[in-house]
Amino acid sequence: MRFQKCLVGAACCLAALVLVPRVNAQDHKGHDHAGHDHAAHGGEGHGGDGQSKMMASWMKNASPGEFHKHLQPLVGKWNTTTKFRLSKEAPWSESTGFSESKWAMGGRYIIENFKSFSVEMPFEGMGITGYDNTKKKYVSSWIDSMSTALMISTGTIDASHKVITFTGTYDDPMTGQKDKPQKATLTILNDNKIVMKMFERGQDGEWYMNLEVVYTRA
Numbered sequence: 001m002r003f004q005k006c007l008v009g010a011a012c013c014l015a016a017l018v019l020v021p022r023v024n025a026q027d028h029k030g031h032d033h034a035g036h037d038h039a040a041h042g043g044e045g046h047g048g049d050g051q052s053k054m055m056a057s058w059m060k061n062a063s064p065g066e067f068h069k070h071l072q073p074l075v076g077k078w079n080t081t082t083k084f085r086l087s088k089e090a091p092w093s094e095s096t097g098f099s100e101s102k103w104a105m106g107g108r109y110i111i112e113n114f115k116s117f118s119v120e121m122p123f124e125g126m127g128i129t130g131y132d133n134t135k136k137k138y139v140s141s142w143i144d145s146m147s148t149a150l151m152i153s154t155g156t157i158d159a160s161h162k163v164i165t166f167t168g169t170y171d172d173p174m175t176g177q178k179d180k181p182q183k184a185t186l187t188i189l190n191d192n193k194i195v196m197k198m199f200e201r202g203q204d205g206e207w208y209m210n211l212e213v214v215y216t217r218a
Contacts, residue, residue, distance in 0.1 A: 060133070061133040061134050062133075063133075064106065064107040064108050064131075065131075065133065067131040067133075067138070067157070068107055068108065068130070068131050070157060070161045070164075071110050071129060071130075071131070073188045073191055073194070074101050074110055074112075074129070074186075074188075074194065075101050075102060075103060075110060076100070076101060076217055076218075077098070077099070077100045077217070077218040078098065078099040078100070078101075078194070078215040078216060078217055078218055079096070079097075079098060079215075079216050079217075079218050080096065080097040080098060080099050080114070080116075080213055080214065080215055080216075081094070081095075081096055081097075081213070081214045081216075082094065082095050082096070082097060082116060082211070082212070082213045082214075083211070083212050084210065084211045084212075085210055085211075086174075086210070087202070087210075088202040088203075088204075088208045088210075095116045095117065095118035095121075095123070096116070096117050096118075097114065097115050097116035097117050097118075097123070098114075098115050098117070098218070099112055099113065099114045099115070099215060100112070100113050101113075104128075108130055109128050109129065109130040110128070110129045110130065111126070111127070111128055112125075112126065112127040112128075112129070113125075113126055114126065114127070114144075121146075122145070123144065123145055123146060124144060124145040125142060125143065125144030125145065126142070126143055126144070127140060127141065127142045127143075128140065128141045128142075132154075135154065137154040137155060137156060138154065138155040138156065138157065138164055138166065139152075139153075139154055139155075140152070140153050140154070140155065140166055140168075141153075147173070149170060149171065149173075151168060151170050152168055153166040153167055153168030153182070153183075153184065154166065154167065154168065155167065155184075155186075162187060162188045162189075163185060163186070163187045163188070164185070164186045165183065165184070165185050165186075166183060166184045166185075166186070167181070167182070167183045168181075168182055168183075169181055169182065170182055180200065180201075181200070181201060182198065182199065182200045183198070183199050183200075183207070184196060184197060184198045184199065185197050185199075191217070192216065192217040193214070193215065193216055193217070194214075194215040195212065195213070195214050195215070196211075196212070196213045196215070197209050197211065197212050197213075198210055198211035198212075
């Protein structure tokens with residue numbers, strides 16, 4: 001419902017930006033035809049300029065830019081090696097898999113489809129990553145076959161444009177803890193290798209790595 005309201009609101013704003021200038025133009029034509037002095041009314045007036053600025057701002061924020069281009073190395077098909085542990089003291093579990101990432105929405109988002117080949121616990125996940133021009137942050141969402149939750153995080157990129165650090169929270173199904181902090185790093189080592197690491201806080205309050213996925217281009 002919240003999404004639908006946002007979508008309707010955006011559509012209304014866009015319609016206003018497009019239609020109002022047309023109505024104003026028709027209105028001016030009507031006055032001209034009636035013999036009114038167009039110049040006496042100040043031309044198009046400040047309303048037209050305001051609508052143009054609003055449209056320009058909308059289009060600027062809606063267009064992919066430099067920060068989207070930094071995601072280009074993620075696109076393609078990848079062989080993956082994953083290791084995971086449930087706690088700081090627990091042993092690592094390892095598996096191999098495959099991932100494919102593609103651009104969507106005209107270069108605005110990357111959609112990743114991930115599958116693990118583990119016989120003991122088959123795993124499937126899907127992620128969406130992009131850059132929000134308004135927030136000026138990277139944005140990411142993730143769903144998978146081992147949860148009913150949608151994980152959302154935001155991130156920033158370092159000066160090298162090779163490491164994106166994401167932060168977010170989730171509700172821990174094992175402990176019941178709400179809004180548990182989590183962070184992840186996505187490191188582009190080169191065009192053919194990427195490493196994603198996830199961290200969470202242990203009982204001692206210190207961050208520890210609980211997941212690592214190494215992507216090697218297929």
